[in-house]
Amino acid sequence: MTLQLNITPQAKASAQALLDYIDTSPSPWHVVATTAAMLKANGFKSLRENEPWQFKKNGRYFVVRDGASIIAFVLGKQPTAEAGFRMVGAHTDSPGLRIKPKAAQSNEGIAQLGVEVYGGPILATFTDRDLSLAGRVNVRNGNGFDTHLIQFDQSVVRLPNLAIHMNREVNDKGLVLNKQTGLPLIFGLSPNHEEAYALFTNKIAQQLNIAAKDILTWDLNVYDTQKGSFWGVDEDFIANSQLDNLASCHAALCALLDTHDQEATAICALFDHEEVGSESATGAGGSFMQDIIQRICSATDTNEEGRLRALANSFFISADMAHAFHPNHAGVYEPCHHVRVNQGPVIKTNVNQRYSTNADTAAHFIQLCERAGVPYQQYAHRTDLGCGSTIGPIIASRLGVASVDVGNAMWAMHSVRESAGVADHLSMTTVLTHHFKS
Template sequence: MVSSETTFQQLAALVSASPTSYHAAREVAYQLTEAGFTELDEAQPWPHGPGSYVVVRDGAVIAWRIPEDVDALTPFGVVAGHTDSPGFRIKPVPETKRSGWQSLNAEVYGGPLLNSWLDRDLRVGARLILTDGSEALAVTGAVARIPQLAVHLDRKVNAEGLKLDAQQHTHAVLGLEDAPGILELLAQDAGVGAEEVRAFDAFFTDSQKPSRLGSNGELIASGRLDNLVSIHAGLRALIAAEPLGIIPVLAGFDHEEVGSSTRTGAGGPFLEDVLARIRESLGASVSEERRAASQSWVISSDVGHAVHPNYPERHDEDVRPIAGLGPIIKINADQRYVTDGAGEALWRQLSEDAGVPAQAFVSKNTMPCGSTVGPIMATRLGMRTVDVGIPILSMHSARELAVISDVSALQQVLTEFFSHAH
């Protein structure tokens, strides 16, 4: 298994380089090209035959390897995760000046734990659309902060709990009224003039770097573990695997936290377009394409809830995923996760072959669970799908907590999955 230090350093580097989904997609492509993959352009013809390839569409990325032994009926092995995280997206009119302060206006993105963003040093990451039609990525240093109201002005806060209005109480202080605006700072980082920026997609992100915690250094605390953990594990697995009789594919989708119904989300056509072009390059007929799909598997990888030591009653009494005891198989009767018996059996076999423990996750009946890209992909592709992940604490916080060995174990099982047909 990969050492904990290597896992921490590689995951921390990915998170630090990925303040937004746009940065994450580009960073994955960069790491893959450094490993010998060829980046392709969707608007250009793609090569036929064996090779390793990656393509980026905005904040989404898909990569694959075509081994020497493939033909029109070779199945796909797809690992899918998402590049976005809950948080705040800056509004089109970014600044407000009031009471001597310059604040940033932001719209809530997905379902973040609002209170976790308070009193935290924030940077801003963005994709800039320039007047010449080109794009540039940018990120500031720590420049903003959402200040909490002092206890002296809210004497009941500790007894009655913090109550935040998502509109009124989430403005981030950028500086004094005469401070430079956020577009000036982003343009400066991108090496362009602010007047060259025609539009932008900008998000708050935690400026604190990932940390190793725990008495044995066994924990990682970081923003965006949901779901860069899975992107990292899939990326390293794709590089490490030696595929035989399978076409391994890594798909990192955007917009999972807001429903996936976009051109770069799991509900859009991106993956189907890529798979169709791969099949076309192999000379597959429609019938052969469908036959191969029937033998293919999708692993939807996203984080799940470890049993919380302060809230053990929020978890099922008998199915209790413990952090540090390996990846989880995510199961839900209402198909919020699409794992069935065949999928569970596959994951347990892969885990056994990789020498990694496997444990199940199911929500308590009184606690409705979230969902993943898994059900969406199963519906669109018709491929057998299993939902998995690692157990973490503080999901959807600005800073989440996981066990490093679980990340290494997930990478190990995904490497096994990418190595041969199932």
């Protein structure tokens, strides 16, 4: 077993940049806004799907769909049909809690917000945390509505635990929360539902400097206000929410920002709704990726045969996080597949196509790592446990392209507070940069 004991200042700076990216992105809509701002600062031009596109040589562009998905690309020097595409995909959403449309209620004078469970979070980790709300709010104007991003920096909601005196078996059987009755969040005091609703909407209105009566709808995400941090006796690890999968988003973004004068067109695609199956207009199962590729081909005078040739000459990396070996729970891991934090990107394989990796695409990624001077690991899930999935098989099947699933090792996936290794983020960014330039 190889241990990486020397974590460089460059690796720590890369990890800090990731933590900052997550801290400014508490919802998928904020992820896209943060990403778009970084792209614009690095010379990328925004395109709209409902407008005609014209490209400049070696142009750098991005497209946003419905505020929560974004695809950015850098045109290559070689003809599209000959060089194909070098693509990386990740997802902007994370499992957690979302506020219902008519959420505010009063229970014995306590104002609460009803929530829906989004994806598969570890619900118990949301208890006794300084939680708040972030997302988007649609506000009436004279001709329709405007969409505003909103984020409450301070803790405005909480899910207090039940005292052990009333739940004596919690340490033996674990904390079980009924999704309907156990998750409403406390946010204030109010004698009835109407006043609870007014208390909630007035808080939103005050934050946005609007009239409460003009609020139409919202998409609000529950997030943990605690900032990302380094931890460990030598600060070898990082902790934050949404490492799954904003770590992959940030690595792919940074790799694209560092891509210039390359042969093939480089594409970074960050999708919403992966945690709930990807079947939406903004998910990887929708048309977004195919539409962008078709329009790139059209704008570069690449005909249908050329588009098909381009896809045959392309390679897609699905970047999503991987399960690090946990010494307290060794029995849940497949023998000989104990991947570790700070030991480099993980190649994920599943013969039932939960991951898109095959022998050829794994070999391709291994050689990318070798050329980049980055260590790599290989992971297979324990056979008698259910395996998660990614956007890899979806994009591979929709486009018919060679694809591999990779990710950095992490602990506590789908917790409100996840952990990973400091060195791994720079390693992943480095190999993705080599991929875009290959």
